[in-house]
Amino acid sequence: MSFWEVNLTIMQGLVTTAELFFLTLLFALPLGLIICLGSMSKITPIRLIVKTIVWIVRGSPLMLQILIVYYGPGLLFNLPLLPRFTAAVVTFVINYACYFSEIYRGGIQSIPKGQYEAGQVLGMTRSQVFFKVVLLQLVKRVIPPMGNELITLVKDTALVRVIAVYEVIWMGESFIKKGMIWPLFYTAVFYLAFNGILTLLLNRVEKKLDYFH
Amino acid sequence: MSVLEVQDIHKSFGKSEILSGISFSLDEGKVLSIIGPSGSGKTTLLRCITQLERAEAGKITVDGDTVFDAAETATLSKAEKRRRQLYFGLVFQSFNLFPQYNVLENVTLAMKLQAKEQPDFKEKKDEIFAAIDENARSLIDSVGLSDKLANYPCELSGGQQQRVAIARALAMKPRILCFDEPTSALDPELTNEVLAVIKGLVKLNMTMIIVTHEMRFAKEVSDRIIFMEGGNICAEGSSDEIFVKSENPRLKEFLGSFQS
Numbered sequence: 001m002s003f004w005e006v007n008l009t010i011m012q013g014l015v016t017t018a019e020l021f022f023l024t025l026l027f028a029l030p031l032g033l034i035i036c037l038g039s040m041s042k043i044t045p046i047r048l049i050v051k052t053i054v055w056i057v058r059g060s061p062l063m064l065q066i067l068i069v070y071y072g073p074g075l076l077f078n079l080p081l082l083p084r085f086t087a088a089v090v091t092f093v094i095n096y097a098c099y100f101s102e103i104y105r106g107g108i109q110s111i112p113k114g115q116y117e118a119g120q121v122l123g124m125t126r127s128q129v130f131f132k133v134v135l136l137q138l139v140k141r142v143i144p145p146m147g148n149e150l151i152t153l154v155k156d157t158a159l160v161r162v163i164a165v166y167e168v169i170w171m172g173e174s175f176i177k178k179g180m181i182w183p184l185f186y187t188a189v190f191y192l193a194f195n196g197i198l199t200l201l202l203n204r205v206e207k208k209l210d211y212f213h
Numbered sequence: 214m215s216v217l218e219v220q221d222i223h224k225s226f227g228k229s230e231i232l233s234g235i236s237f238s239l240d241e242g243k244v245l246s247i248i249g250p251s252g253s254g255k256t257t258l259l260r261c262i263t264q265l266e267r268a269e270a271g272k273i274t275v276d277g278d279t280v281f282d283a284a285e286t287a288t289l290s291k292a293e294k295r296r297r298q299l300y301f302g303l304v305f306q307s308f309n310l311f312p313q314y315n316v317l318e319n320v321t322l323a324m325k326l327q328a329k330e331q332p333d334f335k336e337k338k339d340e341i342f343a344a345i346d347e348n349a350r351s352l353i354d355s356v357g358l359s360d361k362l363a364n365y366p367c368e369l370s371g372g373q374q375q376r377v378a379i380a381r382a383l384a385m386k387p388r389i390l391c392f393d394e395p396t397s398a399l400d401p402e403l404t405n406e407v408l409a410v411i412k413g414l415v416k417l418n419m420t421m422i423i424v425t426h427e428m429r430f431a432k433e434v435s436d437r438i439i440f441m442e443g444g445n446i447c448a449e450g451s452s453d454e455i456f457v458k459s460e461n462p463r464l465k466e467f468l469g470s471f472q473s
């Protein structure tokens with residue numbers, strides 16, 4: 001069993017991990033915005049329901065949520081199980097959308113009211129004010145906390161091994177039965193590389209938006 | 214000829230009444246200053262006039278055209294709201310420039326967005342935008358910032374930012390330009406450059422409402438002055454009547470607090 005083979009095997013896990021990461025981003029970023037709007041809704045029942053959901057999702061362990069989404073429908077309603085990877089994506093999207101919604105909310109609330117009012121007084125419509133005035137300021141404010149969340153997301157993908165999705169750690173661990181323990185620890189390199197690239201990308205975006213305050 | 218008519222404006226926040234029936238009128242090309250202690254409702258009045266706040270009672274007309282009527286129940290179309298909005302320009306105490314746009318873009322943004330709705334926009338886009346830029350350049354020049362066109366607000370002093378905000382408001386060609394303590398957020402040495410720009414507008418016969426604590430300035434530029442206290446107009450008159458002849462004890466006390 002060569003070093004090369006270990007790398008190849010873990011790489012297969014990395015593909016799964018990366019897929020989970022990107023699919024979560026793809027769906028959780030917009031869903032988070034919807035949840036955010038719900039949590040700021042003027043209609044009290046909507047606001048309360050959304051805030052309760054966010055509280056439950058953020059207040060309970062992600063690992064438990066993965067198990068519930070995977071086994072829950074079968075145990076409770078006798079429904080067929082979702083494919084493992086699908087269950088993982090669904091759980092991550094819901095979980096991360098709730099975290100993102102709080103980040104968006106912080107961002108939106110930190111935009112001074114005067115920005116909206118200046119736009120209104122100049123005859124802009126509400127949507128023009130949002131897209132032309134507020135949005136870029138919002139992106140700028142949201143990127144640093146979002147960056148933290150994304151790094152956590154990369155590491156959280158390791159949790160899906162509880163429903164036997166073959167991600168990086170699972171693959172690393174698979175060498176133990178062949179008598180090799182080091183590949184498990186070696187997986188750290190892959191997470192570090194993933195997060196390293198992510199951090200560089202985020203830094204670049206932050207730099208791009210550095211021209212205004 | 215009176216341009217602006219404000220009739221019996223009432224405004225409350227929760228249970229406290231902030232404006233208890235404000236009425237006045239303003240003639241073409243005249244300057245009205247509003248003075249009064251902090252908390253007397255000056256900002257709220259300006260916000261009701263400029264449609265940022267909805268009064269509970271009262272009526273406001275510009276050139277005889279209703280821009281606000283509390284008795285009006287129908288919801289207005291976006292276009293109608295904007296048409297009414299654009300009678301007024303407002304310069305904020307805190308400037309409120311758009312940080313991600315440079316000086317020129319700050320002044321042209323709203324005009325360009327509006328131009329997109331013209332029926333012939335597609336064919337004439339370049340011409341229309343060139344005209345908007347041209348107009349903005351001359352406004353920025355008139356506030357003395359033609360060397361800052363490409364600078365961002367964070368690169369400007371407070372006084373410069375406020376001058377950009379004035380140019381931005383002028384770009385929409387408002388019928389009435391309102392100022393809410395335009396120099397209160399500035400260091401003392403920067404107030405004069407902003408006041409000089411406003412004086413320039415006085416010379417051009419711009420119709421203006423100015424909320425200010427700069428008493429010497431108000432005395433110099435105002436055709437009429439309103440002294441507000443506790444949500445009421447407590448005294449009203451020409452510059453002379455307010456600053457020299459008035460025997461109103463509340464007003465005298467207020468003005469006295471500025472002598473040092």
Ligand SMILES: Nc1ncnc2c1ncn2[C@@H]1O[C@H](COP(=O)(O)OP(=O)(O)O)[C@@H](O)[C@H]1O
Pocket residue numbers: 226231249250251252253254255256257258
């Ligand atoms: N959005 C608001 N909600 C509640 N109270 C307000 C609001 N805006 C202003 N007020 C109150 O209205 C009063 C008048 O405020 P303002 O119009 O800002 O006075 P001024 O500009 O003369 O200092 C103050 O007591 C202030 O606390």
Ligand SMILES: [Mg+2]
Pocket residue numbers: 255256257394
């Ligand atoms: Mg005020």
